[in-house]
Structure formats: structure tokens, C-alpha cells
Amino acid sequence: MRGFIILYYIGGAGARKRGSMTNEFEKYVDNDDEAVYEFCDACKELPNVKFIMAERKISELLIMIATSGKLQAIVANACDGFNFRDAFAKARVRAGKRYSLLPPSRPREMIAFAVNLLYAFDTRAVSLQDFLDEYYYSGNGISFAFTSFAHNVVVPLSDCVLGELRAFSESARQEIPPREETITEYEPLLPDEAVADLTERIADICVIAERSGAGSRELEQLYSISGGLSESVNKRDARMMRMLLVGLRGVVASSSYGGLLSEKVEELDETLRHFGV
Numbered sequence: 001m002r003g004f005i006i007l008y009y010i011g012g013a014g015a016r017k018r019g020s021m022t023n024e025f026e027k028y029v030d031n032d033d034e035a036v037y038e039f040c041d042a043c044k045e046l047p048n049v050k051f052i053m054a055e056r057k058i059s060e061l062l063i064m065i066a067t068s069g070k071l072q073a074i075v076a077n078a079c080d081g082f083n084f085r086d087a088f089a090k091a092r093v094r095a096g097k098r099y100s101l102l103p104p105s106r107p108r109e110m111i112a113f114a115v116n117l118l119y120a121f122d123t124r125a126v127s128l129q130d131f132l133d134e135y136y137y138s139g140n141g142i143s144f145a146f147t148s149f150a151h152n153v154v155v156p157l158s159d160c161v162l163g164e165l166r167a168f169s170e171s172a173r174q175e176i177p178p179r180e181e182t183i184t185e186y187e188p189l190l191p192d193e194a195v196a197d198l199t200e201r202i203a204d205i206c207v208i209a210e211r212s213g214a215g216s217r218e219l220e221q222l223y224s225i226s227g228g229l230s231e232s233v234n235k236r237d238a239r240m241m242r243m244l245l246v247g248l249r250g251v252v253a254s255s256s257y258g259g260l261l262s263e264k265v266e267e268l269d270e271t272l273r274h275f276g277v
Contacts (some may be wrong), residue, residue: 032070036070036071039064040159042061047151054128058122062115078109084117135149136152138273205248225251
């Protein structure tokens with residue numbers, strides 16, 4: 001039982017064609033809130049999964065959606081009117097020779113985007129390894145790349161689903177029992193020590209460029225974009241961090257000091273990806 005069940009049951013026209021199969025399948029659908037919590041817990045565990053087990057775990061996530069009435073409703077609501085092709089095109093950000101991926105920030109769009117992407121992997125419409133090589137490439141290997149993807153896409157999916165569960169109806173806010181964990185906003189986990197480290201490394205990049213003897217115009221460009229990146233790190237603004245890092249990579253690559261700093265920019269990129277940015 002793979003992800004096709006999801007599309008069959010949440011699709012508008014498809015839902016009208018279910019017929020007798022619906023009654024048969026409904027015997028296996030769990031309408032309890034706990035099924036949603038279990039799905040979200042599984043999402044949060046995905047960054048710790050070895051790449052060799054990644055596709056199996058993705059299939060399990062889709063099966064959890066297919067067998068939960070409330071998850072089906074949340075995903076169907078998010079996918080109503082959603083165009084995955086357009087959303088994916090908007091999420092692609094040029095990063096040197098490759099692209100980076102900046103998922104939607106709105107919760108419902110994020111849910112639709114993430115579920116469609118997982119379904120594409122599950123059906124082999126998109127090769128997971130090729131996708132990671134293109135959008136989450138890391139010199140530390142494919143497992144590190146998968147961890148970055150899971151932090152950036154699947155963990156936020158969990159937070160957005162929990163938020164939608166609580167906002168699904170006025171009665172849901174009263175009926176859903178509280179859990180011990182705190183539901184966070186859809187923001188990357190960037191601890192204070194990481195902010196301090198990133199800020200220091202951005203400053204070091206400027207110092208190295210200055211010592212290289214670069215011209216004043218090159219340095220002005222670098223100072224401007226580095227200052228913005230540092231500010232976005234301190235504000236923990238994920239979207240701005242990713243956009244400015246792409247800009248920093250471009251400024252460094254076209255400069256006379258590019259050979260000195262390209263590796264340090266890539267290290268910044270890997271650190272941000274590690275924290276789901």
C-alpha cells in the first residue's frame with residue numbers, strides 16, 4: 001500500500017469515484033487525534049534516519065496519512081487549489097552550479113508542498129538521491145544531505161500539521177487534549193551558540209577579503225550583503241538567510257578574493273542546512 005491511496009482519497013473528482021472501495025478501506029482508517037501525533041513524531045525522527053532507510057520511512061509517512069481520517073482532511077484542505085509544479089518552481093533558488101530549495105512559509109502551502117514532494121519520491125517520479133544531489137548537496141555525503149532535507153522540509157511539515165489540527169475547527173480547539181511538548185512556529189532551530197558562531201564566521205569572511213587587497217567596490221558589495229546576512233541570522237529569519245547566502249555566494253564567486261572564501265561560504269551553507277535553514 002503506497003502513497004497512491006492518498007491521492008485517491010483526497011482528490012476532488014477521485015473522491016466521487018470511490019464507490020464500494022470506500023466502505024472497505026474505511027475499516028482501516030483511524031480517526032483519533034493520536035494518529036496525527038504519531039505521524040508528527042515520525043516526521044521529527046526522520047533527520048536521524050540513515051539514507052539507506054529513507055525511502056522506506058517516507059513510504060511509512062504516506063501510509064500514516066492514508067490511514068488517518070484527520071490527516072487526510074488536513075492534507076486535502078491544504079491541497080485544495082494548490083499547484084505543486086508552480087510552487088516547486090518558486091522554491092528553487094540558484095546556488096552556484098546547483099539550486100537550493102526554499103519551501104513555502106505559509107503552513108497550508110508547506111503541508112501541500114511537502115506531501116506532494118514525498119509522494120513524488122515514493123512513486124519514483126523523482127529520484128530521492130538525484131534530488132538531494134541537486135538541492136541539498138553536501139561534501140559530507142548523502143546521509144548529511146538527507147538530514148538537511150528532513151530538517152528543512154519534513155520537520156516543518158510536522159509543526160504545520162499540528163497547527164492545522166488545532167485550527168481545523170472551533171470545536172477542535174476545545175476537544176484536542178494538550179500534549180507535554182510545545183508546538184513551535186515554523187522556524188528553524190537555531191540556538192544562541194549557532195547564531196554567535198555564524199555571526200563570527202561572517203565577520204571573518206569580511207576580514208579575509210579586506211586583507212586580500214580587494215578593491216573598495218568589491219568590499220562595499222561584500223560588506224553590504226554580509227551585514228544583511230548577519231542581521232537575518234540574529235533575527236532567525238530563515239527565508240532572508242537563504243536568500244542572502246545565495247547573494248553572498250554570487251558576490252564571492254565573481255570577486256578577486258573568491259578563491260580564498262568560496263570554501264568558507266560553503267561551510268556557512270552546510271551549517272544553515274544542518275539547522276533546517
